[in-house]
Each structure stands twice: as C-alpha cells, then as structure tokens.
Amino acid sequence: MIKKKSLLVALVSGFIVSSVLVLTLVGYYFYLELKDKESSDAYLVLLHKTNARAYSGNIEISRLDAAIENTGVLKGSPVLEGTITNRGYKEISDILIKVRFLDRDGAVLYETVFRPHEPPLGSSGLVTNIALPYLTGDRRAVIKPSGSLVFKKIITNCPAGILSELKKEARSGKGYASWSGKLDAEVVSITF
Numbered sequence: 001m002i003k004k005k006s007l008l009v010a011l012v013s014g015f016i017v018s019s020v021l022v023l024t025l026v027g028y029y030f031y032l033e034l035k036d037k038e039s040s041d042a043y044l045v046l047l048h049k050t051n052a053r054a055y056s057g058n059i060e061i062s063r064l065d066a067a068i069e070n071t072g073v074l075k076g077s078p079v080l081e082g083t084i085t086n087r088g089y090k091e092i093s094d095i096l097i098k099v100r101f102l103d104r105d106g107a108v109l110y111e112t113v114f115r116p117h118e119p120p121l122g123s124s125g126l127v128t129n130i131a132l133p134y135l136t137g138d139r140r141a142v143i144k145p146s147g148s149l150v151f152k153k154i155i156t157n158c159p160a161g162i163l164s165e166l167k168k169e170a171r172s173g174k175g176y177a178s179w180s181g182k183l184d185a186e187v188v189s190i191t192f
Contacts, residue, residue, distance in 0.1 A: 048096075048189035056187040058088030059095070064183045066101065066155065068166045078155040078166055082185070084116055085148045092117075092143040094191035101162055102182040109181070110159050113188060116151035117141045 064082035069075055080099055086092055100111040143149050158166075165181075 045189075048094075048191055051190040051192065052096075052187045055088055055090070055190050058086065059092075059187050059190075060085040060087060061097065061185040061187075064099065064185055066099075066162075066166065066183060069152075074152075074154065078158040078163055079152050080112070080114070080155055080183075081150075081152040082116075083148055083150050084143060086143045086145055089145050090192045091145065092190055092192060094189070095143070095187065096189035098186045098188050100184040100186075102184055104181055106182065110162055112155060112157070114153050116153060117143065117149055 062083050062085065064080070066078065066080050069077050069079045084095070084097075094115065095117060096113060096115055098111055098113045101109045103109055141149055155162075
C-alpha cells in the first residue's frame with residue numbers, strides 16, 4: 001500500500017516538475033523574443049536620431065512662421081508654416097521636427113514636435129476625387145535631393161498665452177498676423 005502511494009506521489013511530482021520546466025522554457029523564449037523586438041526598436045530610434053545629427057546640416061528650414069489662419073478650411077486655427085529644403089544627396093522619406101516658441105529674450109515658452117510632410121488634417125483614401133485643400137494627395141511626401149517642401153501644420157495643443165498673442169496680432173489689422181516672438185527649429189529624426 002505504501003509503495004503504491006509513493007509511486008503515485010513520485011509520478012505526480014515528476015509531472016509537476018516537468019510542467020514547470022516546460023512553462024519556464026516557453027516563458028523564457030517569449031521573453032527573449034520581446035527583448036529582441038525592444039532592442040530592435042531602440043536601435044531604430046537611435047539610428048534615426050543619429051541620421052538627424054549627421055544629415056541636419058543638409059536640411060534648411062526657412063520661412064518658419066506661426067499664425068492664425070485667416071482663410072479656408074483652417075480659418076481661425078493656429079498654424080505653423082514654412083519650407084524644408086533638402087540640400088543633401090539622399091531622399092528623405094520621414095522627418096521629425098521640433099519647433100520652439102521663444103519670447104523676445106530667448107526663453108522657451110512652448111515646443112511642438114511634428115512631421116511636416118504629412119497632411120495637416122490627415123488623409124484617407126476615400127477623398128481622392130474631391131479637390132479639398134489639405135485633404136487630398138499622398139499620405140507622406142518624399143523630399144528629394146535639392147527639393148523643397150512647403151508645409152502648414154495645425155498647432156493642436158497651442159497654449160492659451162501663445163494663442164491669445166496670435167489672436168491679438170490678428171486683431172491688430174495688419175492683415176496677416178504672425179508670432180511676434182522668435183521660432184527655433186531642430187531636426188529630431190530622419191529616415192531615408
């Protein structure tokens with residue numbers, strides 16, 4: 001009788017130990033896969049930042065301005081607009097830019113990060129036959145070597161102080177109101 005119980009306990013214990021070992025190996029495999037994906041993503045982020053540091057001398061951001069749009073679909077919205085020129089030798093398929101709003105003394109009041117080559121209101125494949133500004137066209141424009149891209153982006157989370165300053169400038173009657181402080185732009189990430 002004792003032998004049968006001992007044999008049963010040994011079999012159950014062996015099964016439990018084997019199950020724990022198999023589950024541990026499966027969990028370790030998934031952990032390695034997750035870490036591999038995480039390392040790959042971290043590598044890509046570092047690669048894009050390194051590209052930005054190395055290639056940013058070939059990128060020129062000009063005519064950068066913030067204003068309240070006074071016409072069209074974006075009327076009354078705060079927008080950032082400007083031109084990006086690729087003076088380098090590679091096609092840029094993705095670029096991320098950080099723009100800082102500075103006061104007259106150079107202190108940072110607000111900063112925003114955006115992709116200037118994406119349409120400001122998004123794009124869907126459903127509106128290809130309708131000619132609405134900012135809604136039609138490719139999802140992302142490629143900036144070719146020696147090419148330029150004019151952009152206009154809505155400032156989605158515009159702070160109240162900057163928005164009120166832009167609206168005050170708009171009410172001043174100058175016709176086109178723009179940010180009275182300084183704007184500073186920096187390339188954060190580039191993909192070729």
